[in-house]
Amino acid sequence: MLITTPNIHDADGFYSELLDMHDGLSENESKALNARLILVLANHIGDREVLAEAMRTALD
Amino acid sequence: MAKIFEIPLYPYTRNPDQDSPKTNRHPVIIVGAGPVGLAAAIDLAQQDIPVVVVDDNDRVSFGSRAICFAKRPLEILDRLGCGEPMVEKGVTWNIGKVFFDDRQTYEFNLLAEDGHKRPAFINLQQYYFEAYLMDRVRVLEAEGKPIEIRGKNKVVSIENNDDHVSLQIDTPDGVYQVEAEWLISCDGAGSPVRQMLGLDFVGRVFEDNFLIADVVMDADFPTERWFWFNPPFNRDQSALLHKQPDGVWRIDLQLGWDIDKAEEKKPENVIRRLKQMLGDEISFDLEWVSIYTFQCRRMEKFRHNRVLFAGDAAHQVSPFGARGANSGIQDSDNLCWKLKLVLDGIAPETLLDTYDDERIYGADENILNSSRSTDFITPKSAVSRQFRDAVLHLAEKHEFARPMVNSGRLSVPCIYSESRLNTPDSTKLPTSTRPGAPAVDAPVNEGWLLDQLNGDFKLLFVGINGESPSVAGIHLDVIEVQPGQNPVFEDRYLGDEDTAIYLIRPDQHIAARWTSYDETEIRNAILRAIGQE
Numbered sequence: 001m002l003i004t005t006p007n008i009h010d011a012d013g014f015y016s017e018l019l020d021m022h023d024g025l026s027e028n029e030s031k032a033l034n035a036r037l038i039l040v041l042a043n044h045i046g047d048r049e050v051l052a053e054a055m056r057t058a059l060d
Numbered sequence: 061m062a063k064i065f066e067i068p069l070y071p072y073t074r075n076p077d078q079d080s081p082k083t084n085r086h087p088v089i090i091v092g093a094g095p096v097g098l099a100a101a102i103d104l105a106q107q108d109i110p111v112v113v114v115d116d117n118d119r120v121s122f123g124s125r126a127i128c129f130a131k132r133p134l135e136i137l138d139r140l141g142c143g144e145p146m147v148e149k150g151v152t153w154n155i156g157k158v159f160f161d162d163r164q165t166y167e168f169n170l171l172a173e174d175g176h177k178r179p180a181f182i183n184l185q186q187y188y189f190e191a192y193l194m195d196r197v198r199v200l201e202a203e204g205k206p207i208e209i210r211g212k213n214k215v216v217s218i219e220n221n222d223d224h225v226s227l228q229i230d231t232p233d234g235v236y237q238v239e240a241e242w243l244i245s246c247d248g249a250g251s252p253v254r255q256m257l258g259l260d261f262v263g264r265v266f267e268d269n270f271l272i273a274d275v276v277m278d279a280d281f282p283t284e285r286w287f288w289f290n291p292p293f294n295r296d297q298s299a300l301l302h303k304q305p306d307g308v309w310r311i312d313l314q315l316g317w318d319i320d321k322a323e324e325k326k327p328e329n330v331i332r333r334l335k336q337m338l339g340d341e342i343s344f345d346l347e348w349v350s351i352y353t354f355q356c357r358r359m360e361k362f363r364h365n366r367v368l369f370a371g372d373a374a375h376q377v378s379p380f381g382a383r384g385a386n387s388g389i390q391d392s393d394n395l396c397w398k399l400k401l402v403l404d405g406i407a408p409e410t411l412l413d414t415y416d417d418e419r420i421y422g423a424d425e426n427i428l429n430s431s432r433s434t435d436f437i438t439p440k441s442a443v444s445r446q447f448r449d450a451v452l453h454l455a456e457k458h459e460f461a462r463p464m465v466n467s468g469r470l471s472v473p474c475i476y477s478e479s480r481l482n483t484p485d486s487t488k489l490p491t492s493t494r495p496g497a498p499a500v501d502a503p504v505n506e507g508w509l510l511d512q513l514n515g516d517f518k519l520l521f522v523g524i525n526g527e528s529p530s531v532a533g534i535h536l537d538v539i540e541v542q543p544g545q546n547p548v549f550e551d552r553y554l555g556d557e558d559t560a561i562y563l564i565r566p567d568q569h570i571a572a573r574w575t576s577y578d579e580t581e582i583r584n585a586i587l588r589a590i591g592q593e
């Protein structure tokens with residue numbers, strides 16, 4: 001089951017780390033980085049059901 | 061020296077149908093003497109079904125075309141009596157390397173598990189493949205088997221009637237008329253038979269061009285499959301290098317969509333491209349060059365009354381994954397025993413509809429895999445390109461990304477899990493040998509299991525004895541295996557159980573299995589497997 005309630009305890013810290021990662025990158029480099037990050041996270045989740053649900057949630 | 065594909069191997073000669081005052085009717089005519097038509101002809105003739113093959117050509121495939129042949133077709137060829145020369149001549153390989161930009165991303169080893177007679181793959185030029193099939197045809201002819209190959213016989217019109225097919229065939233001596241109870245159409249992706257019958261062939265065209273070159277060179281590259289994504293010598297495109305026998309190398313260079321084909325095919329331009337890839341020091345000769353685009357498509361049905369389509373005529377895939385000829389051989393394997401039972405009056409004609417079910421399932425699996433490979437190799441949008449490159453980037457350091465790298469998912473055998481010919485399985489025997497799967501090879505009784513599955517229905521008794529029930533018209537052989545002597549075999553056929561009985565079809569696919577003996581159940585499973593239920 002996809003968790004859709006708050007689950008990251010330092011939400012602000014995570015958010016700024018996510019943005020910092022893109023510092024100084026061109027638009028294309030940023031897109032590439034995002035793609036890699038999605039793949040890394042997806043593999044960590046692993047569960048196909050959860051992944052499908054996450055995709056539906058993002059599309060919603 | 062003339063290449064084998066330049067020599068007429070089945071030159072035109074006059075045949076009795078041309079001089080007959082009335083129109084002759086044959087049990088089976090096969091259109092097309094490519095890999096699939098020849099395999100079907102051999103299969104039927106071995107079972108004493110008279111078969112005539114007509115082809116508008118008189119020699120083997122021009123240039124190599126298919127080069128990768130997978131384990132399952134090799135096993136089928138063993139049953140057809142010609143696997144050995146192919147494996148002997150072919151190059152066996154296991155290692156594949158993937159490069160991205162100027163670096164090696166990773167390396168994989170296809171090495172199949174031990175305990176199989178045949179390797180995962182061999183590379184062999186299609187012209188040799190066809191030539192060995194022709195050798196086998198000649199041996200069968202010499203043994204008096206009812207097989208005839210007619211070169212320079214081109215089908216020019218066809219009529220699909222209720223109980224026969226009627227054909228007009230053009231030859232150097234003019235047109236003659238002939239009939240067949242059944243016609244197998246193996247006339248390739250452009251299938252004139254399909255077109256003359258006005259049948260559909262729908263699917264997806266991929267907007268891309270590939271330059272394919274077979275190059276003869278004395279190079280000491282290892283016997284491995286090398287695949288490049290976006291290499292310096294072919295920017296933004298892909299490339300493939302693969303070894304064939306006789307010092308011939310297959311080189312595939314993606315060119316993109318907007319190109320001038322005539323210009324690209326000029327030897328000087330091909331040579332310039334190859335030098336960029338191979339460097340200036342290596343000298344080579346071009347054996348065959350072609351530019352192709354590809355398609356993934358299939359017919360809606362493979363059986364149209366008395367006409368049965370097989371191979372590229374029925375379905376077409378992109379070459380990545382080597383699923384074309386490999387799946388066509390599986391079509392023929394699936395069809396021939398069914399056709400024999402129908403011709404012999406033992407099974408109902410509807411058994412042939414299961415050819416449709418099972419092989420359409422196979423074709424869809426191949427089309428799905430080959431479309432996915434193609435989407436990875438030639439991304440269709442900026443975002444698919446970003447993900448593709450992200451996968452390749454990560455794969456260099458991180459194992460998790462490697463299964464997503466798709467430079468072709470190489471052909472694996474088709475498992476007809478849902479086939480109505482199967483008897484539902486209620487055992488806890490290993491899943492790899494479940495009903496619908498092709499029998500998995502294993503060393504047994506001092507030989508190989510698959511060598512003993514030679515074209516009839518078989519009952520495999522493992523650690524258990526029983527009578528083989530008799531079913532009218534079905535020749536049923538029994539193979540007995542005592543447990544405790546063949547650990548690899550037991551792993552595959554017993555798992556945690558002590559006894560097992562398998563019912564295996566003539567095409568070596570498993571139809572039913574049990575852990576104890578019940579004659580009625582076995583009889584019912586046989587009837588079901590021949591479409592009588």
Ligand SMILES: Cc1cc2nc3c(=O)[nH]c(=O)nc-3n(C[C@H](O)[C@H](O)[C@H](O)COP(=O)(O)OP(=O)(O)OC[C@H]3O[C@@H](n4cnc5c(N)ncnc54)[C@H](O)[C@@H]3O)c2cc1C
Pocket residue numbers: 091092093094095096097114115116117121125126127128129186213214215216246247248249251252253272352370371372373379381382383384385386387388
């Ligand atoms: C570049 C390339 C690479 C490939 N690589 C692989 C690979 O590695 N592995 C793999 O498995 N597959 C591969 N394939 C696919 C493979 O070549 C085909 O799937 C295979 O040849 C199909 O065999 P077939 O017998 O169905 O048809 P074909 O080989 O096309 O044979 C059809 C025959 O029908 C005859 N014919 C046509 N019209 C008529 C008529 N009117 N009357 C009489 N005869 C007629 C033709 O002369 C021909 O001999 C590759 C294909 C290409 C182009």
